[in-house]
Amino acid sequence: MIWQTSRFSIDLTRPQVMGIVNVTPDSFADGGRHDSTPAALRHCEQLLEDGARILDIGGESTRPGSRAVPLDVELARVLPLVRDAVSLGVPISVDTCKPEVMQAVLDLGADIVNDVWALRQPGAAAVVAAHPRCGVCLMHMHRDPQSMQLEPMDGDVLSRVLSFLERSAHGLLAQGVEKTRIVLDPGIGFGKTAEQNFVLLARQSALLAAGYPLLVGWSRKSSLGAVTGLDVDQRMAPSVAAAVLAVERGAAVVRVHDVRATVAALAVWSAMRRAC
Numbered sequence: 001m002i003w004q005t006s007r008f009s010i011d012l013t014r015p016q017v018m019g020i021v022n023v024t025p026d027s028f029a030d031g032g033r034h035d036s037t038p039a040a041l042r043h044c045e046q047l048l049e050d051g052a053r054i055l056d057i058g059g060e061s062t063r064p065g066s067r068a069v070p071l072d073v074e075l076a077r078v079l080p081l082v083r084d085a086v087s088l089g090v091p092i093s094v095d096t097c098k099p100e101v102m103q104a105v106l107d108l109g110a111d112i113v114n115d116v117w118a119l120r121q122p123g124a125a126a127v128v129a130a131h132p133r134c135g136v137c138l139m140h141m142h143r144d145p146q147s148m149q150l151e152p153m154d155g156d157v158l159s160r161v162l163s164f165l166e167r168s169a170h171g172l173l174a175q176g177v178e179k180t181r182i183v184l185d186p187g188i189g190f191g192k193t194a195e196q197n198f199v200l201l202a203r204q205s206a207l208l209a210a211g212y213p214l215l216v217g218w219s220r221k222s223s224l225g226a227v228t229g230l231d232v233d234q235r236m237a238p239s240v241a242a243a244v245l246a247v248e249r250g251a252a253v254v255r256v257h258d259v260r261a262t263v264a265a266l267a268v269w270s271a272m273r274r275a276c
Contacts (some may be wrong), residue, residue, distance in 0.1 A: 142191025
């Protein structure tokens with residue numbers, strides 16, 4: 001099983017660790033730490049040294065209650081880093097919902113569009129469909145970042161998430177996008193209660209019925225704080241545990257802040273699997 005992207009065919013027969021690179025002042029876990037291009041590039045290099053195999057660059061926070069960032073601001077944050085990061089020899093993903101940003105980063109050689117809106121913004125799907133090879137991650141989000149945690153989902157979270165993701169993927173297929181380019185994300189923390197997020201983890205393998213690889217992001221999320229009582233900067237251990245549990249339940253890619261610890265934990269998991 002591969003994930004076809006602009007420059008790379010990513011092997012998903014073993015779990016892949018995607019390192020998070022936020023060039024934002026207000027992201028919930030690391031806002032302001034890497035908000036200059038030199039600092040962000042050093043962080044990219046450190047994540048690769050720690051074992052990341054994909055880098056995910058974002059210039060707009062989507063934490064609960066965050067405000068939308070103007071297009072020119074997001075471009076100014078993201079483009080200088082992408083321009084440098086594409087030379088690092090690994091797939092570069094850009095976390096954005098704006099079609100103008102998608103087009104600009106793809107023109108620079110970025111490999112993956114990672115969109116929390118699942119290409120629902122006008123023009124976004126057309127940018128991806130027009131590109132011959134770029135990868136795309138379609139995520140489920142209830143409502144929008146400003147209101148999603150004020151009015152979380154109700155009803156059967158698993159069936160609703162699965163239905164949405166299937167519709168989103170089928171829509172891209174209808175526009176001529178190859179299935180191997182598409183990965184799905186259940187959107188942990190995006191308009192769900194803590195209980196619903198853990199239902200998605202416990203029953204995550206059911207989402208594989210859609211027929212696509214899964215990318216899952218539990219890293220430092222508030223649901224982990226809800227069950228541990230730990231502040232966001234103390235959540236490495238529960239984040240690593242959630243990543244391993246997600247992989248055990250079929251996730252092909254885990255998006256994380258704590259790359260070194262996650263890679264080490266997955267090495268133990270892989271050794272156990274080989275011994276079975």
